Amino acid sequence: MTMNDVPKIITSRFDQGDAHTLDGYRRTHGYEGLAAALEKTPQQVADEVKAASLLGRGGAGFPAGIKWTLAPANVWPRYLVVNGDESEPGTYKDRMLLERDPHQLIEGVLIACYAVGCGQAFLYIRGEMAHAQERMAAALNEAYAAGFVGKNILGTDFSVDVVLHWGAGAYIVGEETALIESLEGNRGMPRLKPPFFPAAKGLYMQPTIVNNVETLSNLPWIIRNGVDEWNKLGAETSKGTRVFAVSGHVNNPGVFEVEFGVTTFRDIIFDPKFAGGIRGGKALKAFIPGGASAPWFYEEHLDLPLEKVAIDRAGSMLGSGAIVVMDEDTDMVKAALRLVRFFARESCGKCTPCREGTTWMEKIMQRILDGHGRPEDVALLMDTADNISVDFMWPPRMTTICPLGQSATTPIASAVMRFKDEFERYVGGPIELNVTVKGAAFIGPPTRKKEGSGV
Amino acid sequence: MARLSSENLETAYEIIARYPVKKSALIPLLHLAQEQDGWVTDVAMAHIAELVEVTPAEVIGTCTFYEMFKRKPVGKYVVNICTNISCQLLGGEELLHHAEQKLAIKAGATTADGLFTIEDVECIAACTEAPCLQVNYRYFHKITHGEFDSLIDDLKAGTRDEIPAHGTLAKVRQHIPAARRAGAVAPTDRAEPVWLIRNRQEGAS
Ligand SMILES: Cc1cc2nc3c(=O)[nH]c(=O)nc-3n(C[C@H](O)[C@H](O)[C@H](O)COP(=O)(O)O)c2cc1C
Ligand code: SF4
Ligand code: FES
Numbered sequence: 001m002t003m004n005d006v007p008k009i010i011t012s013r014f015d016q017g018d019a020h021t022l023d024g025y026r027r028t029h030g031y032e033g034l035a036a037a038l039e040k041t042p043q044q045v046a047d048e049v050k051a052a053s054l055l056g057r058g059g060a061g062f063p064a065g066i067k068w069t070l071a072p073a074n075v076w077p078r079y080l081v082v083n084g085d086e087s088e089p090g091t092y093k094d095r096m097l098l099e100r101d102p103h104q105l106i107e108g109v110l111i112a113c114y115a116v117g118c119g120q121a122f123l124y125i126r127g128e129m130a131h132a133q134e135r136m137a138a139a140l141n142e143a144y145a146a147g148f149v150g151k152n153i154l155g156t157d158f159s160v161d162v163v164l165h166w167g168a169g170a171y172i173v174g175e176e177t178a179l180i181e182s183l184e185g186n187r188g189m190p191r192l193k194p195p196f197f198p199a200a201k202g203l204y205m206q207p208t209i210v211n212n213v214e215t216l217s218n219l220p221w222i223i224r225n226g227v228d229e230w231n232k233l234g235a236e237t238s239k240g241t242r243v244f245a246v247s248g249h250v251n252n253p254g255v256f257e258v259e260f261g262v263t264t265f266r267d268i269i270f271d272p273k274f275a276g277g278i279r280g281g282k283a284l285k286a287f288i289p290g291g292a293s294a295p296w297f298y299e300e301h302l303d304l305p306l307e308k309v310a311i312d313r314a315g316s317m318l319g320s321g322a323i324v325v326m327d328e329d330t331d332m333v334k335a336a337l338r339l340v341r342f343f344a345r346e347s348c349g350k351c352t353p354c355r356e357g358t359t360w361m362e363k364i365m366q367r368i369l370d371g372h373g374r375p376e377d378v379a380l381l382m383d384t385a386d387n388i389s390v391d392f393m394w395p396p397r398m399t400t401i402c403p404l405g406q407s408a409t410t411p412i413a414s415a416v417m418r419f420k421d422e423f424e425r426y427v428g429g430p431i432e433l434n435v436t437v438k439g440a441a442f443i444g445p446p447t448r449k450k451e452g453s454g455v
Numbered sequence: 456m457a458r459l460s461s462e463n464l465e466t467a468y469e470i471i472a473r474y475p476v477k478k479s480a481l482i483p484l485l486h487l488a489q490e491q492d493g494w495v496t497d498v499a500m501a502h503i504a505e506l507v508e509v510t511p512a513e514v515i516g517t518c519t520f521y522e523m524f525k526r527k528p529v530g531k532y533v534v535n536i537c538t539n540i541s542c543q544l545l546g547g548e549e550l551l552h553h554a555e556q557k558l559a560i561k562a563g564a565t566t567a568d569g570l571f572t573i574e575d576v577e578c579i580a581a582c583t584e585a586p587c588l589q590v591n592y593r594y595f596h597k598i599t600h601g602e603f604d605s606l607i608d609d610l611k612a613g614t615r616d617e618i619p620a621h622g623t624l625a626k627v628r629q630h631i632p633a634a635r636r637a638g639a640v641a642p643t644d645r646a647e648p649v650w651l652i653r654n655r656q657e658g659a660s
Contacts (some may be wrong), residue, residue, distance in 0.1 A: 016470060017592065030536040040656040041658065042651055076646060076648070077640045077641075077648075079640075079642055086580045087577065087578060087580065089539045089540050089541065089582070090540060090578065090582050091578070092581060095580045095581075117648045117651045120475065120639060127521070127592075127624070128523065128592050130591075130624045131593070131625075133625035133627075134625040136629075137625055137628055141627075142633045144632060145632065145635070149635075150632075150635035150636055150637050151634075151636060151638075159650075161637040161638065165482075166483065166624065168483065168486065169522035169523035169524075171577060183479055184476065184525060185476075185481035185482065185507070185509075185517055187516060187517055188520060188521070189520075189594065205642065245583050247582035248545070248585075249545075253583035253585070288540070292540060303528060324540055330544065334543075335543065336539060338539065339540055340583035342539055345577065345654050346577065
C-alpha cells in the first residue's frame with residue numbers, strides 16, 4: 001500500500017463543509033458505528049476494540065481496549081472522561097477534530113460507554129477553545145434531539161448523558177488525574193499513581209476511563225468497518241492511522257493523517273504531499289518528534305518509522321503527534337529556554353523537584369541567554385535537571401507525582417548534549433559536565449559527528 | 456459587579472443539574488460570572504459558593520489556579536499572543552513585541568482606555584498556523600504585523616462584532632431537553648447499567 005491509498009479514518013470529513021452538522025455527518029456514514037455496536041453485546045464491542053490495538057493518542061500510547069478492562073469488575077458506577085485539553089506545545093489535532101467532526105467524537109464516546117458500561121460521560125474541552133466548545137454544544141444539542149444521546153439511545157435500553165465541560169487555562173490539567181481533580185471543581189493538581197489510577201479510583205473515586213479525543217474518534221470507523229480492516233493498517237503494535245501536526249520551519253506546515261507505524265519522519269517532513277521539506281532550502285538541525293516533553297531527534301533519526309516501539313527504543317516518544325522542525329539557523333539555547341519557561345510556568349507546584357527545579361532552570365537559562373552566564377552555569381543547569389530526572393534516563397525515572405517535572409529537563413538535556421558549542425559561545429568558555437546521561441536520544445548514536453558540525 | 460443575574464442563575468441551575476456532585480460545576484459557573492462582569496468578582500464568587508454548597512475560600516482556591524479567570528478588570532479585548540516553540544520559530548516573539556509597541560503597553564497590561572490587554576501565552580493549539588493569536592479566545596492564524604495593526608484598528612472602530620467582549624466563551628450552550636435526559640449518575644448509585652444486565656441475562660438464557 002502506498003501512502004496515497006491509505007484510507008482517511010478520522011480526518012475523512014475535514015473537507016466536508018457541513019460535517020459538523022447532524023445531516024452532514026449522517027450523509028457520510030454518521031452514527032452507523034453506534035447502530036452496529038448496539039446490535040452487538042457490550043462484551044463483543046469491548047473485545048473488538050481490544051483486538052484492534054488502538055494505542056491512546058493523548059501521549060502515553062496505552063492501548064485503549066486494554067485500559068477498558070482495567071476497571072474493577074462489578075464496581076458501579078463507572079464514568080468516561082474525554083480528554084480534550086490539548087495543550088502540549090506543537091500539538092494541533094484534537095481541536096480540529098472537535099471543530100470539524102464533533103459528531104464523530106460523540107459517536108465514539110457512546111460506543112465506549114456502551115462497551116464499558118459507563119453511566120455518564122464528561123467531555124472536558126480546553127477553556128481557550130471557544131469555537132470547539134460551540135461546535136460541540138451545537139452537535140450535542142442536535143444529537144440529543146435526534147435520539148442519539150441521552151435516554152434510550154436509538155430506542156434501546158442504553159442511556160447515557162454526555163456532559164460538555166470546559167476548562168480554564170492550565171496545561172497540567174491535561175494529565176488525567178489532574179483532569180479529574182479539575183472536573184471535581186478543584187485546583188488541577190495531579191494525584192499520586194498508585195493508588196489513584198483513574199480506571200480504579202477516578203472521578204469521585206469511582207472507576208473512570210480517561211481517553212483522548214483522537215483515540216475515541218477512531219471507534220466509529222473500527223466498529224463500522226471491523227477490526228480486520230483496521231488491523232490491515234499500520235505496523236505490529238501501532239495499528240491504524242494517526243494524525244500528526246508538523247510545524248516550524250517547513251514549507252507546508254499542516255495536520256496530516258498517515259498510516260501509523262509505516263510512514264517515516266523523512267516522509268512526513270520532506271514529502272511534498274506532507275510538510276514539503278525545510279523552508280528556504282535550509283538544512284534540518286533538529287526536530288521534536290512528539291511534543292515539548294519529547295527528547296529531540298536529528299538527521300540520523302529521519303528514517304525511523306512513526307511507530308511507538310521504534311521511537312521509544314531510540315529514546316524519545318511520539319507523544320501527542322506533534323512534530324516541530326527546526327532549521328540550521330535556529331538558536332538552540334533560545335529554543336530550549338522557551339520550552340523550559342513553559343514547564344516552569346505550568347508546574348502545578350505540588351512537588352518540590354518540579355516546582356523549584358523548573359524555576360531555577362529557567363533562571364539559569366535566561367541568564368545564559370542574556371549573556372551573563374558563566375561557563376559553570378551549564379553544569380549547574382544539568383545538575384539541577386539531574387535532580388529532577390536522575391541520570392536522564394528514558395523512560396525517565398520518576399522523582400515527582402507526574403511526569404511534567406522530567407519533561408522540563410528534556411529540552412535542556414537535548415540542547416546541551418547536542419549543541420554544547422552553542423552554549424559555549426554564550427558563556428564564553430569551555431563547558432565541563434559532571435552528570436551521567438543515559439537517554440539514547442540525548443547521547444546519540446556512537447558514530448555521530450562532532451557536535452556543531454551541523455547535521 | 457454583582458451576584459449572578461436572574462437569567463444567569465437559571466443557566467447556573469441548569470449547569471449544576473448535569474453533574475452528580477455540585478462542586479463539579481464550579482469552573483463552568485466561574486466562566487458564567489466572568490461572562491457577566493468581564494472578570495470574576497468577589498461577590499459573584501460568594502454567590503457561586505452558595506450555589507454549589509462549598510465555602511467561598513474553596514471557590515477562590517479553584518479560581519486562582521486557572522489562568523483564564525481574571526481577578527481584576529481586564530480589557531474588553533484580551534489579545535493572547537503565542538510565543539511557544541512553533542510560534543517562536545516563526546516570529547511569535549517579534550509579533551508580541553510589535554503588539555506591545557502598537558498598543559504602547561507591556562504584556563500583562565491593559566491600555567488606559569480599557570480596550571486591550573495583551574498576554575504572552577503558551578501554545579494555543581494552532582501550531583501549524585504560526586504565528587498566531589487569539590482575541591477573546593477567537594483565533595487569528597498566520598498573522599503579519601500589518602494584519603495585526605488592521606485587526607486592532609477594526610476592534611477600535613467597533614467593526615468586528617463576531618468577537619464578543621471578554622468573558623463570553625462559547626456563544627452556543629449545551630441544553631439537554633428534559634424528555635431526553637438520562638440523568639446524572641451519583642457516585643453512590645451502585646446499580647449496574649441496565650443494558651449490561653440485559654445482555655448478560657440474554658447471554659445466559
Ligand atoms: C503533563 C501532562 C499533560 C498531558 N496533557 C494531555 C492532553 O492535553 N491531552 C491528552 O489527551 N492527554 C494528555 N496527557 C496524557 C493523559 O494523562 C492520559 O494519558 C491520556 O489522556 C489518556 O488517553 P489515551 O489513552 O486515549 O491517550 C498528559 C499527560 C501529562 C503527564
Ligand atoms: S511533577 Fe510538577 S506538575 Fe507534576 S504534580 Fe509534581 S509539581 Fe505538579
Ligand atoms: S506553539 Fe503557538 S500555537 Fe502551538
